[in-house]
Amino acid sequence: MAWSQDEERMLAQIESYLTDDDPRLAARLESFNERVERRETQTRKRAARAGRGRRRPSRSTIIILVSWLLIATLIATLLIMVFRHDAAALPI
CATH class of the missing domain: 1.20.5 (Single alpha-helices involved in coiled-coils or other helix-helix interfaces)
Structure with missing residues (x-):
């Protein structure tokens, strides 16, 4: 389900307030998101490799x-x- 423009604007405001209020928290969340993305990419690569041939x-x-x-x-x-x-x- 897509966000409405008002919801996206509110989320952007909340994000900017949190980033301004606690930059360390923002850095931690960004680092966490990068790690999750890397892990998901690795999982997709493994699944693609496993699907190619016999294990x-x-x-x-x-x-x-x-x-x-x-x-x-x-x-x-x-x-x-x-x-x-x-x-x-x-x-x-």
Whole structure:
């Protein structure tokens, strides 16, 4: 919803009174607004980057995946060795 001209004029007057009354407050508010704007810009950039392509898995995800794969391979190898040993030990 757009502001009316009277509302904009009143807001401008309030702003000028506050700026004149406490310049440090005005500087703090300006600094805060700049930081918020930078953060919003960074958030938009991240969202644009994330929307472009597939997200890469993190390093910890890759380490966990490789660890599980290694464990599964070792278990399968041990089972094969056990079954072959049992088959070789049975008398014919």
